[in-house]
Amino acid sequence: MKQEEREAIKNYNSSAEAYHNWRTKENPQGWFYNELLEMPSTLSLLGEVRDKKILDFGCGTGIYAKILTRMGAKLKGFDISKEMLDIAKRDNPILDLRLGSGYNIPFKEKFDIVLASLVVHYLKDWNNMFKEVSRVLNKGGYFIFSTGNPVAEARKKIKIGNKKISVLDNYFSEGKIYGPWRSNNGKKIRMHSYHKTYETIIKTIIINNFEIIDYKDCFPIKKAKKLFPKAYAEYSKKPFFCVWKVRKK
Numbered sequence: 001m002k003q004e005e006r007e008a009i010k011n012y013n014s015s016a017e018a019y020h021n022w023r024t025k026e027n028p029q030g031w032f033y034n035e036l037l038e039m040p041s042t043l044s045l046l047g048e049v050r051d052k053k054i055l056d057f058g059c060g061t062g063i064y065a066k067i068l069t070r071m072g073a074k075l076k077g078f079d080i081s082k083e084m085l086d087i088a089k090r091d092n093p094i095l096d097l098r099l100g101s102g103y104n105i106p107f108k109e110k111f112d113i114v115l116a117s118l119v120v121h122y123l124k125d126w127n128n129m130f131k132e133v134s135r136v137l138n139k140g141g142y143f144i145f146s147t148g149n150p151v152a153e154a155r156k157k158i159k160i161g162n163k164k165i166s167v168l169d170n171y172f173s174e175g176k177i178y179g180p181w182r183s184n185n186g187k188k189i190r191m192h193s194y195h196k197t198y199e200t201i202i203k204t205i206i207i208n209n210f211e212i213i214d215y216k217d218c219f220p221i222k223k224a225k226k227l228f229p230k231a232y233a234e235y236s237k238k239p240f241f242c243v244w245k246v247r248k249k
């Protein structure tokens, strides 16, 4: 097992319940970064899903699984964290959701779409990941993945007077970055991910025999303005997440 897989298991096992609660019970109208920022863009690139065979790569606690199944998709999924997966299974008892990694996808069959929402930045080796995604995709099938916006990932906060502002820094330095997270017992933890430039992402897509069909910079939906005014003010001006829609040739 790779180092980043061990780290993902540790971080997500220790925060699964808290993560699920803050996206559901604590914020019944949705959490800013997911339901109000990332999901609307990803769902729009997914388009019509009725009767489509979808593989939910890094299904987490099964929030997408539930929505897409309700929309008529034939969905299966997997996740590397047992604690996240247990919640997904509890909420979606009839779905085939398995424990496994994107480096070794635990399915042999082929799908029309592989969806990876906010997962791929936990994997360092995208050539290995693309090879696995390609193995489980039909020819002409779509890989739709959302991730950190490469420019936004390269920002750092600096203080000017009393004000904290973010500035672009180290865009070309690829590798591990950390962000704040919260564990089940309320302890602050550092969540890892991997920063890649646009150049690396685009070349990786091309080298692995996929073509870019669409791309979106996530923009918060209107109701976020009232629910999370501070975050809305910031992320309606600056990018944070993006979504790629690529097709296996």
Ligand SMILES: C[S@@+](CC[C@H](N)C(=O)[O-])C[C@H]1O[C@@H](n2cnc3c(N)ncnc32)[C@H](O)[C@@H]1O
Residues within 6 Å of the ligand: 005, 008, 009, 012, 057, 058, 059, 060, 061, 062, 063, 064, 078, 079, 080, 081, 084, 100, 101, 102, 103, 116, 117, 118, 119, 122, 123
């Ligand atoms: C931010 S959560 C997103 C969950 C879900 N896709 C969603 O959007 O609701 C990231 C998920 O990726 C999973 N993950 C991280 N590394 C993984 C890997 N190598 N293979 C499969 N899943 C992974 C984590 O366990 C976690 O459940």
